[in-house]
Amino acid sequence: MIPFGIAKRLKKGYRLYCFVTLKCNLNCSYCTHRFYNKKMPHCPEMSLEEWKELIDTFPVKIREVVITGGEPTNWYHFAELVEYLSYKYFVTVFTNLNFYWSLDGANKSKILFVSTYHQKDNKKKFLENYNLYKKNGIRIKIDELINQEIEGSRTKDWCSLESLKKDKRLLIYPDGTLFTDAYSGAKYCHERYNK
Numbered sequence: 001m002i003p004f005g006i007a008k009r010l011k012k013g014y015r016l017y018c019f020v021t022l023k024c025n026l027n028c029s030y031c032t033h034r035f036y037n038k039k040m041p042h043c044p045e046m047s048l049e050e051w052k053e054l055i056d057t058f059p060v061k062i063r064e065v066v067i068t069g070g071e072p073t074n075w076y077h078f079a080e081l082v083e084y085l086s087y088k089y090f091v092t093v094f095t096n097l098n099f100y101w102s103l104d105g106a107n108k109s110k111i112l113f114v115s116t117y118h119q120k121d122n123k124k125k126f127l128e129n130y131n132l133y134k135k136n137g138i139r140i141k142i143d144e145l146i147n148q149e150i151e152g153s154r155t156k157d158w159c160s161l162e163s164l165k166k167d168k169r170l171l172i173y174p175d176g177t178l179f180t181d182a183y184s185g186a187k188y189c190h191e192r193y194n195k
């Protein structure tokens with residue numbers, strides 16, 4: 001449930017960034033969640049049903065749902081949530097590509113994976129999962145660093161990292177709290193849960 005004071009100020013066309021978990025299998029020094037005090041914050045996680053309800057009852061029209069983290073594909077309910085959302089919204093997944101899900105129950109035409117090759121990634125696993133997802137009908141956009149090594153990854157998608165940067169965004173943290181920037185989210189988690 002979105003507090004009324006916030007709901008009143010929302011405009012149409014938001015991208016909802018859903019941080020389903022802050023946990024990640026990698027530990028990158030440049031991670032956004034470290035910006036507040038260099039430590040990864042903790043945050044209790046909502047259930048699958050709570051996420052569905054929060055998104056479905058959001059008080060204004062949602063342009064797109066972004067599933068992110070932490071590493072969202074390592075969250076227990078990842079596939080169920082993405083499959084459910086893909087029949088109602090455009091769904092972008094920010095992932096390090098370390099885990100594979102078939103997503104066979106999803107409307108794959110409404111899903112885009114956006115990934116970056118991280119400093120601590122296992123390159124073999126990254127490329128293996130990239131190929132598996134592509135083979136299984138999932139569109140993936142990869143950053144330029146590794147583009148040269150992956151055939152066909154320069155294709156244009158309906159959504160790009162550049163356009164995401166410019167858009168109105170609202171961040172929902174794993175416990176359901178709303179923020180407009182990751183610094184405030186990390187500060188909140190540290191102050192509330194990391195004592």
Ligand code: SF4
Pocket residue numbers: 024025026027028030031032033069070071096118
């Ligand atoms: S993979 Fe992403 S979420 Fe995980 S530690 Fe690195 S930057 Fe942070």
